[in-house]
Amino acid sequence: MTYALEVDGLDKSFGAAAILRRVAFAVEAGSTTAIVGPSGCGKTTLLRLIAGFEKPDAGTIALAGRVVAGGGWTPAHRRSVGYVAQDGALFPHATVGANVGFGLPRRARTASTIAELLEMVSLDPSYAARRPDQLSGGQQQRVALARALAREPELMLLDEPFSALDAGLRTNTRRIVADVLAKAGITTILVTHDQPEALSFADRVAVMSAGRLAQIGTPREIYSTPIDVPTAQFIGDAVVLSAHVDGGRARCALGDVAVAPNGVRGSARVMLRPEQIEVTTDGAGVTGTVVDVEYLGSEMLLGIRLDNADGVVTERVTVRRFGATALTPGDRVGIRVLGNAVAYEL
Numbered sequence: 001m002t003y004a005l006e007v008d009g010l011d012k013s014f015g016a017a018a019i020l021r022r023v024a025f026a027v028e029a030g031s032t033t034a035i036v037g038p039s040g041c042g043k044t045t046l047l048r049l050i051a052g053f054e055k056p057d058a059g060t061i062a063l064a065g066r067v068v069a070g071g072g073w074t075p076a077h078r079r080s081v082g083y084v085a086q087d088g089a090l091f092p093h094a095t096v097g098a099n100v101g102f103g104l105p106r107r108a109r110t111a112s113t114i115a116e117l118l119e120m121v122s123l124d125p126s127y128a129a130r131r132p133d134q135l136s137g138g139q140q141q142r143v144a145l146a147r148a149l150a151r152e153p154e155l156m157l158l159d160e161p162f163s164a165l166d167a168g169l170r171t172n173t174r175r176i177v178a179d180v181l182a183k184a185g186i187t188t189i190l191v192t193h194d195q196p197e198a199l200s201f202a203d204r205v206a207v208m209s210a211g212r213l214a215q216i217g218t219p220r221e222i223y224s225t226p227i228d229v230p231t232a233q234f235i236g237d238a239v240v241l242s243a244h245v246d247g248g249r250a251r252c253a254l255g256d257v258a259v260a261p262n263g264v265r266g267s268a269r270v271m272l273r274p275e276q277i278e279v280t281t282d283g284a285g286v287t288g289t290v291v292d293v294e295y296l297g298s299e300m301l302l303g304i305r306l307d308n309a310d311g312v313v314t315e316r317v318t319v320r321r322f323g324a325t326a327l328t329p330g331d332r333v334g335i336r337v338l339g340n341a342v343a344y345e346l
């Protein structure tokens with residue numbers, strides 16, 4: 001199979017600092033991949049290498065089966081790649097139309113082509129005459145996308161393009177951008193800090209950690225079976241407990257819990273998502289005491305200190321409850337676990 005993008009054994013250092021180490025992955029044509037990871041783990045550097053703004057120290061990058069870096073070099077302007085930066089990087093003194101036209105070959109810089117591109121990103125063509133500072137942040141990002149689309153790229157790289165937008169505008173802009181790219185069938189890679197954004201925007205999520213690719217998979221795989229505890233904690237809220245695993249069951253502070261089969265046995269840690277833990281008030285199962293209640297509007301986070309069988313270790317778990325709850329600190333509750341936990345070797 002020919003992939004839209006194949007990255008293999010990619011290394012990149014700046015001075016003595018190794019920023020990317022042996023990064024390898026492949027992206028199918030027409031798919032959307034989100035890259036997430038803590039600040040400074042190398043996400044932007046990876047995009048810049050793919051775009052051709054930087055050269056790798058080792059490894060190869062191939063676009064649609066053609067090697068563009070490592071064993072050959074194709075400069076950025078000869079790669080069929082669009083790039084939208086966090087701040088859009090529009091030319092502030094040029095009109096919106098001129099900004100969009102910049103992405104077009106000179107002959108194609110007509111008012112009607114520019115109007116078409118603006119319409120593609122749901123902007124009225126009359127905006128062409130404005131300057132970027134006369135547009136909202138979300139509109140500016142859509143102009144940046146229109147400029148990148150003008151080049152008719154096969155691969156679109158989006159480097160945190162929504163991060164400067166406030167919550168409402170962010171969701172709306174994200175939806176418009178996702179729609180445009182899907183309709184045009186453009187393979188997309190999105191770098192984001194925002195885990196829910198990654199899970200909702202992409203077909204595949206790549207989690208980076210300290211210059212390495214920790215895991216790549218569907219949003220569901222990444223959320224429900226993260227490769228290790230740091231990935232589990234990075235991609236959502238996680239309840240992590242010490243456990244003893246044997247025969248597909250884990251003994252832990254939440255009782256006897258089923259674990260997803262992955263070969264881990266003996267002393268281990270198990271991970272559950274807060275929504276897998278149900279609070280009961282009939283006193284069944286493992287019991288504990290509510291220690292704090294955090295009100296978040298549509299949901300509440302309950303901190304519960306579990307009663308422990310051995311009288312030595314006490315464990316605290318955070319449980320999510322939707323809607324209103326009358327529970328307050330000091331209340332006694334029971335706990336039931338839904339589904340499987342994931343076990344990790346110590």
Ligand SMILES: Nc1ncnc2c1ncn2[C@@H]1O[C@H](COP(=O)(O)OP(=O)(O)OP(=O)(O)O)[C@@H](O)[C@H]1O
Pocket residue numbers: 014019037038039040041042043044045046193
């Ligand atoms: N041109 C450069 N010269 C020297 N160091 C650099 C250069 N570009 C990036 N770095 C360093 O490489 C590391 C990774 O940076 P990068 O921007 O790729 O991380 P990131 O994961 O995108 O971070 P963030 O999420 O904060 O944007 C950082 O420590 C950064 O300071």
